Amino acid sequence: MALIVMKFGGTSMAGSERIRQVAGRVKREVDAGHRVAVVVSAMAGETDRLIGLCREAMPLPDLAEYDSIISSGEQVTSGLLALTLQSLGLRARSWLGWQLPIRTNEGHSKARIASIDTEALRAALESGEVAVIPGFQGVDESGRVTTLGRGGSDTSAVAVAAALGAERCDICTDVDGVYTTDPRIVPRARKLDALTYEEMLELASVGAKVLQTRSVELAMKEKVRVQVLSTFSDLPGTMIVDEDEIVEQELIAGIAYDRNEAKVTLGAVPDRPGVVAAIFGPLADRNINVDMIVQNVALDGTTDVTFTVPQTELDRARRILEENAAEIGYARLVSNDAVAKVSVVGVGMRSHAGVAVTMFRALAERSINVLAITTSEIKVSVLIAEEYLELAVRALHSAYGLDRAA
Amino acid sequence: MALIVMKFGGTSMAGSERIRQVAGRVKREVDAGHRVAVVVSAMAGETDRLIGLCREAMPLPDLAEYDSIISSGEQVTSGLLALTLQSLGLRARSWLGWQLPIRTNEGHSKARIASIDTEALRAALESGEVAVIPGFQGVDESGRVTTLGRGGSDTSAVAVAAALGAERCDICTDVDGVYTTDPRIVPRARKLDALTYEEMLELASVGAKVLQTRSVELAMKEKVRVQVLSTFSDLPGTMIVDEDEIVEQELIAGIAYDRNEAKVTLGAVPDRPGVVAAIFGPLADRNINVDMIVQNVALDGTTDVTFTVPQTELDRARRILEENAAEIGYARLVSNDAVAKVSVVGVGMRSHAGVAVTMFRALAERSINVLAITTSEIKVSVLIAEEYLELAVRALHSAYGLDRAA
Numbered sequence: 001m002a003l004i005v006m007k008f009g010g011t012s013m014a015g016s017e018r019i020r021q022v023a024g025r026v027k028r029e030v031d032a033g034h035r036v037a038v039v040v041s042a043m044a045g046e047t048d049r050l051i052g053l054c055r056e057a058m059p060l061p062d063l064a065e066y067d068s069i070i071s072s073g074e075q076v077t078s079g080l081l082a083l084t085l086q087s088l089g090l091r092a093r094s095w096l097g098w099q100l101p102i103r104t105n106e107g108h109s110k111a112r113i114a115s116i117d118t119e120a121l122r123a124a125l126e127s128g129e130v131a132v133i134p135g136f137q138g139v140d141e142s143g144r145v146t147t148l149g150r151g152g153s154d155t156s157a158v159a160v161a162a163a164l165g166a167e168r169c170d171i172c173t174d175v176d177g178v179y180t181t182d183p184r185i186v187p188r189a190r191k192l193d194a195l196t197y198e199e200m201l202e203l204a205s206v207g208a209k210v211l212q213t214r215s216v217e218l219a220m221k222e223k224v225r226v227q228v229l230s231t232f233s234d235l236p237g238t239m240i241v242d243e244d245e246i247v248e249q250e251l252i253a254g255i256a257y258d259r260n261e262a263k264v265t266l267g268a269v270p271d272r273p274g275v276v277a278a279i280f281g282p283l284a285d286r287n288i289n290v291d292m293i294v295q296n297v298a299l300d301g302t303t304d305v306t307f308t309v310p311q312t313e314l315d316r317a318r319r320i321l322e323e324n325a326a327e328i329g330y331a332r333l334v335s336n337d338a339v340a341k342v343s344v345v346g347v348g349m350r351s352h353a354g355v356a357v358t359m360f361r362a363l364a365e366r367s368i369n370v371l372a373i374t375t376s377e378i379k380v381s382v383l384i385a386e387e388y389l390e391l392a393v394r395a396l397h398s399a400y401g402l403d404r405a406a
Numbered sequence: 407m408a409l410i411v412m413k414f415g416g417t418s419m420a421g422s423e424r425i426r427q428v429a430g431r432v433k434r435e436v437d438a439g440h441r442v443a444v445v446v447s448a449m450a451g452e453t454d455r456l457i458g459l460c461r462e463a464m465p466l467p468d469l470a471e472y473d474s475i476i477s478s479g480e481q482v483t484s485g486l487l488a489l490t491l492q493s494l495g496l497r498a499r500s501w502l503g504w505q506l507p508i509r510t511n512e513g514h515s516k517a518r519i520a521s522i523d524t525e526a527l528r529a530a531l532e533s534g535e536v537a538v539i540p541g542f543q544g545v546d547e548s549g550r551v552t553t554l555g556r557g558g559s560d561t562s563a564v565a566v567a568a569a570l571g572a573e574r575c576d577i578c579t580d581v582d583g584v585y586t587t588d589p590r591i592v593p594r595a596r597k598l599d600a601l602t603y604e605e606m607l608e609l610a611s612v613g614a615k616v617l618q619t620r621s622v623e624l625a626m627k628e629k630v631r632v633q634v635l636s637t638f639s640d641l642p643g644t645m646i647v648d649e650d651e652i653v654e655q656e657l658i659a660g661i662a663y664d665r666n667e668a669k670v671t672l673g674a675v676p677d678r679p680g681v682v683a684a685i686f687g688p689l690a691d692r693n694i695n696v697d698m699i700v701q702n703v704a705l706d707g708t709t710d711v712t713f714t715v716p717q718t719e720l721d722r723a724r725r726i727l728e729e730n731a732a733e734i735g736y737a738r739l740v741s742n743d744a745v746a747k748v749s750v751v752g753v754g755m756r757s758h759a760g761v762a763v764t765m766f767r768a769l770a771e772r773s774i775n776v777l778a779i780t781t782s783e784i785k786v787s788v789l790i791a792e793e794y795l796e797l798a799v800r801a802l803h804s805a806y807g808l809d810r811a812a
Contacts, residue, residue: 016462050482056422057489065492068500069485072478076456079475083463086471094474098504099549143505 002167003035003125007135007157010044011174012231013077016084022231023084025172026130030090037121037131037164039157040081042073047136063108067137067147071097074134074153082132092130095121097137097145102156104138104146111138111146113155116163125164133160151212158215162222169219169226170237171211176230177238178203178210180402181255185393188403192253194239194246199253202345202379216240243347251348251355252400255393258341261291262314263371263383266321267332268302278328279305282320288313292341292374292383302331306372308383311337339371340389343381344396356380362399368392408573409441409531413541413563416450417580418637419483422490428637429490431578432536436496443527443537443570445563446487448479453542469514473543473553477503480540480559488538498536501527503543503551508562510544510552517544517552519561522569531570539566557618564621568628575625575632576643577617582636583644584609584616586808587661591799596810598659600645600652605659608751608785622646649753657754657761658806661799664747665792667697668720669777672727673738674708684734685711688726694719698747698780698789708737712778714789717743745777746795749787750802762786768805774798 006029008022022040029036050070054061078094085092100121104111124131135153138146148155154171161169177191178200195203197220204213210228219226219240229237243249269275276295283290293307309317314337321333349355356373359380363370368391372383384392397403412435414428428446435442456476460467484500491498506527510517530537541559544552554561560577567575583597584606601609603626610619616634625632625646635643649655675681682701689696699713715723720743727739755761762779765786769776774797778789790798803809 016459019463053422053482053486054489057425057486058493061489062492062499065485065488065500068502069482069489072481075478075481076459076475079471080459080463082471083460083467083475086468087464093468094471096474096551145502 001033001035003037003164004029005037005039005157005161005164005166005169007039007153007169007171008041008081008231009153009171009173010041010046012172013040013042013081014044016080019077019080019084022172023081023088025231026085027088027090030130035125035128037125037133037160037166038081039133039135039153039160040074040077041135041153042077046073046076064144067108067111068145071134071137071145071147074136078132078134082130085130085132090130091128092132093124094132094134095124096134098139098143100133102138102159104140104148106140106142106146108144108146110149111140113138113148113159116159118163122164149214151215154212154215155218158219158222158224158226161224162218166224168239169224171226171228172231173210173228174231175210175228176233176235177228178240179254181393181397182257185257185390186255186397186403188406189397190402190404192238193236194241195253196243196246196347197240198243198378199345199347200240202343202376203254203256211240249348250346251352252344252346252402254345255396255400255402256343256345257389257393258343259386259389260311261308261339261341261383262311262317262335262337263306263308263339264314264317264321265304265306265332265334266328266330267304267334268298269305269328269330271297271301271303275303275328276305278324279321282324283309283317286316286320288317288320292372292381294372308339308341308372338386339383340386341381341383342389342392342396343379344400345379347378349380350377358399359396362395363392366391366395368395407439407441409443409570410435411443411445411563411567411570411572411575413445413559413575413577414447414637415559415577415579416447416452418578419446419448419487420450422486425483425486425490428578429487429494431637432491433494433496436536441531441534443531443539443566443572444487445539445541445559445566446480446483447541447559448483452479452482470550473514473517474551477540477543477551477553480542484538484540488536491536491538496536497534498538499530500538500540501530502540504545504549506539508539508544508565510546510554512546512548512552514550514552516555517546519544519554519565522565524569528570555620557621560618560621561624564625564628564630564632567630568624572630574645575630577632577634578637579616579634580637581616581634582639582641583634584646585660587799587803588663591663591796592803592809594809594812595803596808598644599642600647601659602649602652602753603646604649604784605751605753606646608749608782609660609662617646655754656752657758658750658752658808660751661802661806661808662749662751663795663799664749665795666717667714667745667747667789668717668723668741668743669712669714669745669789670720670723670727671710671712671738671740672734672736673710673740674704675711675734675736677703677707677709681709681734682711684730685727688730689715689723692722692726694723694726698778698787700778714745714747714778744792745789746792747787747789748795748798748802749785750806751785753784755786756783764805765802768801769798772797772801774801
């Protein structure tokens with residue numbers, strides 16, 4: 001008899017009929033002898049509706065009131081799921097964030113969980129009751145409702161699983177697992193049976209939006225075994241676990257990409273100490289996230305500095321660089337937003353040489369020019385012209401042997 | 407500088423534009439130097455929508471979950487009003503039922519308020535902050551959310567006013583006060599400047615649905631001065647106060663009516679001890695509310711017993727009486743649902759004879775037959791054929807001099 005946490009997203013909770021399917025799924029776990037705590041999102045669209053009402057009341061709303069308002073969506077779905085479980089003959093009750101409580105800091109609209117009191121929850125679960133917990137919400141020290149930020153229900157679920165020492169945390173969603181790449185680009189993409197937390201973080205941060213990044217970080221820190229699977233099928237999903245748990249480690253877990261990239265080049269920057277700080281300091285101060293950085297020193301004592309920023313931040317970044325032109329001392333500012341990043345991710349590359357070479361060869365064979373390269377322990381990323389993105393992803397997917405058998 | 411409680415109903419809270427009008431009204435009281443606590447309902451239609459979702463989940467829902475779900479409507483509007491007040495430059499915050507707390511018993515879906523902790527509330531009000539309190543909700547001893555039953559926000563408002571010792575409790579609604587009778591029947595009905603709690607109870611219970619009955623009972627018990635007035639006009643409304651406060655007491659406060667009446671006559675019931683209990687005991691056991699009762703003893707030692715029940719309960723009442731026919735021993739059961747009750751209400755009749763005579767004369771002049779009569783200290787009610795209802799109300803309104811000058 002295992003204790004498991006199941007989390008259902010907004011699409012799974014969208015309306016009475018779907019909630020009934022969710023309840024059926026929970027019942028199967030209970031019937032299999034498990035203790036089950038369920039974490040739920042608001043109905044799809046509800047949080048946006050509530051945020052819209054807040055902004056109509058006050059364009060930049062007081063975040064304590066905002067949290068109290070938008071947390072109501074999960075309050076409703078947690079109650080509805082408890083009722084639906086009861087209608088199937090199970091014992092079930094909802095536990096609001098302030099009832100457990102789930103304590104957070106006071107960072108309204110993006111609070112961090114400090115602790116979860118599991119005493120009452122454990123007693124309820126041990127008595128055979130299903131506990132239904134609204135995701136996304138907590139309560140701060142002064143007794144006001146907080147929320148955890150977009151996608152926070154994933155984090156709630158992982159935190160509850162960690163606090164309970166659960167066997168695993170099932171994230172039930174509208175996809176049936178984590179894929180080797182985007183199946184819309186590569187129809188022969190494979191669902192992964194398992195990958196490591198680190199791989200999931202790299203895949204998520206470069207575009208595979210299955211799980212909130214914070215929830216994966218928390219799972220990694222607390223060693224919570226997470227499964228991503230479909231609410232509406234009974235097939236096993238993808239396990240996200242510690243590296244030690246994966247018996248047959250593949251070299252590459254997947255190919256990720258990000259279209260939201262823009263390239264900025266500062267030409268003929270004087271090659272002197274402090275110039276890099278002069279470029280990136282003002283951008284960091286204004287919260288512009290710089291990703292890839294390439295620097296080439298020329299023979300004449302100047303250097304070209306190339307880096308990427310999110311496409312959506314390009315105009316702001318250009319303005320900031322122009323304001324600081326005198327201090328940096330560059331000759332030219334050139335930008336290009338028709339670029340994209342493609343990344344090969346896998347913990348296996350730690351122990352295998354040649355991963356990057358395979359990548360460069362595969363791209364060269366398709367005459368795809370590499371504009372910039374960055375590497376980490378478990379990832380190689382290249383910047384290419386955006387028009388080659390699909391071609392590059394398909395080429396790499398094949399080159400690393402990830403294609404599903406036809 | 408007075409402390410006042412203002413309550414706004416669902417129509418007043420229905421959407422951002424109306425909430426802005428409500429906020430403007432609250433601001434005028436604050437600008438006038440008052441301390442203001444506001445009690446709000448859910449947006450019109452929202453509670454019904456949530457109840458619908460509960461019933462889809464479980465036809466007879468667990469009432470603890472039901473309360474947690476349906477209380478969310480007021481949670482949202484209290485936050486939205488706090489935000490809107492802030493956008494007008496006021497300091498404001500919402501206080502949920504569990505945050506104050508408003509303690510109730512455990513009677514989910516129809517809980518009764520046990521106590522309101524006003525310490526934090528008073529401190530907030532004294533600092534000049536507007537307190538916004540969701541109506542309808544509280545928390546029981548085990549820390550679960552409760553609701554007070556339909557129209558419970560009126561009761562919340564009066565209870566908060568009582569706990570704070572407020573100067574008055576303004577119930578801001580979509581009518582501009584309490585009228586001498588229904589203006590749809592008597593266009594020259596007058597808005598009353600003031601009436602007593604007792605009069606309001608009689609008027610409310612016979613059809614003038616302005617305030618929840620429980621809230622008036624609570625106001626009477628706690629001597630809370632209540633004003634009924636329009637959210638969307640600045641005219642004074644109707645004060646509902648203790649009898650002592652009304653300087654020039656009118657004889658009659660108003661004419662009420664109730665179409666939801668049905669008359670039942672049991673013919674030739676044996677005139678022996680216990681027969682009345684045999685009739686009304688089984689009805690009471692099944693929660694059927696018997697209103698007017700008339701009994702005539704005939705010379706042959708039998709008696710005809712006539713009484714009224716709500717029209718909506720007539721079929722059930724007939725079935726119960728038929729089941730108990732042997733024990734009661736009546737010869738005939740006759741019913742008529744084409745009847746209505748008209749009542750003249752006024753505390754002035756305590757000290758004035760002749761009130762009932764005026765009523766009977768006015769009805770007789772229009773050839774309206776009286777089917778039954780009941781009286782209380784401050785009310786005379788007659789049962790008449792429903793087709794004469796409007797005529798009777800107009801005749802009585804004129805006979806007691808209630809018509810507004812043309």
